[in-house]
Amino acid sequence: MTPLGGDGGAGSPATGWPRYNRIAMQPADYVGPGQVAWFQFTIQAPATAGYYRLYLRPLIEGATWLEDFGVFWLVTVLNADGSRPAPPQTGLGYSYQSVSTVRGTFNVHLIKERLLAVTVKTLTANTTDCSNNCPAKPLDQYASENGAYAGMNGTYLCPPDYAQCAGKVNSYDYAVYNSNLRRWINYNALNAQNGGLFFNGASTSAYRRTFVYFQNQTPINAAITNFPLLVLNGSVIDSTSEQNGSQMLKGTKGAIGVDGTYVYLAIVTNATVTDSAFVMQALGARDALNLDGGGTAAMWIGGSYKVGPGRLLPNAIVLTKP
Structure with missing residues (x-):
């Protein structure tokens, strides 16, 4: 289980991403053209309710060309009582x-x-x-x-x-x-x-x-x-x-x-x-x-x-x- 947002520790020397800002996967079988591979993971929500951006992208040490590919979701972490948090403050x-x-x-x-x-x-x-x-x-x-x-x-x-x-x-x-x-x-x-x-x-x-x-x-x-x-x-x-x-x-x-x-x-x-x-x-x-x-x-x-x-x-x- 990986905490959303990371812990601020040092991570990948190649990318500079903080530790736990990325989901660590064990090496998988080769996925060839046209093939599909399934990955499952669990993310621990932050302790503070709010709105967080979850960004998923493939990352292989040394393969920096992969860093331009990915998808993101806006994740809402609810208050303890199940209510939605206050709207995020936007800049002027x-x-x-x-x-x-x-x-x-x-x-x-x-x-x-x-x-x-x-x-x-x-x-x-x-x-x-x-x-x-x-x-x-x-x-x-x-x-x-x-x-x-x-x-x-x-x-x-x-x-x-x-x-x-x-x-x-x-x-x-x-x-x-x-x-x-x-x-x-x-x-x-x-x-x-x-x-x-x-x-x-x-x-x-x-x-x-x-x-x-x-x-x-x-x-x-x-x-x-x-x-x-x-x-x-x-x-x-x-x-x-x-x-x-x-x-x-x-x-x-x-x-x-x-x-x-x-x-x-x-x-x-x-x-x-x-x-x-x-x-x-x-x-x-x-x-x-x-x-x-x-x-x-x-x-x-x-x-x-x-x-x-x-x-x-x-x-x-x-x-x-x-």
């Missing part, structure tokens, strides 16, 4: 990481910043409600026009490359508060269908049905609605019965989340909308809203795209710093 700024959830492990492009250190702005290319041939621009233009540090795409839109969008190109059926104009675009879309995330400085609020905000409005300086709300008060919202076919297909999904301290901009790969909800919960978001993905997905930070640029956008979210 941009990261690309694998996130373990009850629905599997997903790769995520993530921008995470302290709410007190940035200003969240929700922006629209149109200054009034628009139903066809609406103005749209690339994400980096939204960023440059606002002196932004980072940003990502916004709501679902009707793109010009969809035949069913003839007569409503670049329109969107969701309410977005234009932070620069200080007014709502598509105000009447604050309704019983769409969810929303609302910002007043570093204070945030979320609604599964935005007509609740419509009835009891509070001051805001940024807000965006879309469907569905993914997470509310730390719990995943199961909206599967209300989702359309594309939302239930694996693909690239966007999301924005908050937890009272941080704002999360995320693009999840090879996921359904419900998968994305569990990813946002695992990242630590208390509230999270689904955003557009697929060919619209775009994420920009520090002068370059991490995802995209994707399609031209009629609305977007940016983060500015003092």
